């Protein structure tokens with residue numbers, strides 16, 4: 445087997461996610477034979493550093509020996525059992541560990557099998573909580589512009605990235621949308637913290653106006669990842685927590701992308717010292733091995749559903765694979781690695797290497813900003829550095845970077861005009877330096893004729 449043959453068979457029967465399939469008339473689909481650590485190897489023997497953790501899921505490399513061993517053991521013990529009326533040791537251990545790890549006050553775990561489904565669970569739970577308390581008129585959700593919460597209809601409605609949302613707008617519930625504290629738009633000389641604090645006035649206003657009908661505010665803490673890795677200051681979350689309390693509105697923290705060390709702390713909410721009413725986790729939860737998601741919530745929320753069956757207050761939501769033992773076991777093995785390997789501490793050195801190797805990008809004639817929060821680093825390409833006029837999206841500059849990087853053995857997958865690094869934590873400083881070199885070349889090539 446080689447790349448070409450497999451790509452032909454692929455294109456005859458598959459429909460790929462988030463892809464205009466016609467692009468593959470020009471752009472070959474790359475069949476991967478095996479993965480080891482940060483490396484992916486295709487059927488022609490080419491190797492690629494997975495600099496984006498296979499869409500932000502992989503934490504400790506492909507074919508990680510410890511996660512593999514745990515999965516083998518689980519496979520021979522119990523592959524799956526329904527979680528209604530039944531339970532298993534792996535999901536119990538995982539829930540105990542998650543309750544202990546997440547911000548104080550989150551004490552209950554409800555499982556689903558992907559990020560979007562976790563967002564749906566949090567929305568339904570929040571609405572249902574208020575309904576159980578006699579506030580059925582609370583039906584609205586408050587979201588930030590440029591946010592992303594997944595692709596199922598409820599989750600898509602919460603997001604605000606037009607490229608994904610506009611087509612389906614007639615199918616989606618209406619939300620109350622508040623301008624994002626995205627620090628890319630701060631005034632020159634203004635700190636990100638000051639800008640985030642200033643932008644909070646829009647949220648305060650929305651809460652004052654809509655709290656009576658609002659179930660919850662949903663945010664991606666600190667980094668709007670799908671929204672071009674735009675970042676804001678923790679102070680916004682601190683203010684938001686206080687305002688939600690004041691106005692009797694829940695706070696949903698969608699940490700699906702930023703959880704598990706991506707922003708430098710285990711969870712992004714820690715940097716603001718807050719506990720949300722709901723925390724959604726997925727992606728890194730299983731180290732990038734298997735689909736699993738979880739919504740953590742408080743005892744207060746849990747108790748609002750706890751009653752005699754006849755009162756019909758139960759949360760009658762389920763997914764066939766809720767709490768799948770294999771996925772839970774991968775998650776447990778992932779948490780073991782965090783615990784035993786001082787991962788967050790080691791990541792500080794990696795984050796510093798990411799910063800240092802890309803510091804000079806800020807001087808590139810077509811780079812408007814290099815921004816970073818922990819293990820996420822983003823480089824914003826622009827047509828005009830002075831006015832920050834972006835390249836028209838039709839020019840697909842990011843795609844040029846993607847192609848160049850592949851030729852050089854690096855998987856970078858820019859979001860529009862934003863090139864970013866979000867590598868697995870097993871990457872080395874030398875590999876980071878190489879990725880930075882390839883990204884620089886790619887950006888230079890992609891912006892050359894402008």
Ligand SMILES: *Cc1c(COP(=O)(O)O)cnc(C)c1O
Nearest residue numbers: 558559560592593594698700701
């Ligand atoms: C990826 C993502 C989701 C959706 O998760 P899926 O598993 O792709 O459904 C939701 N919210 C955020 C912040 C994400 O990055």
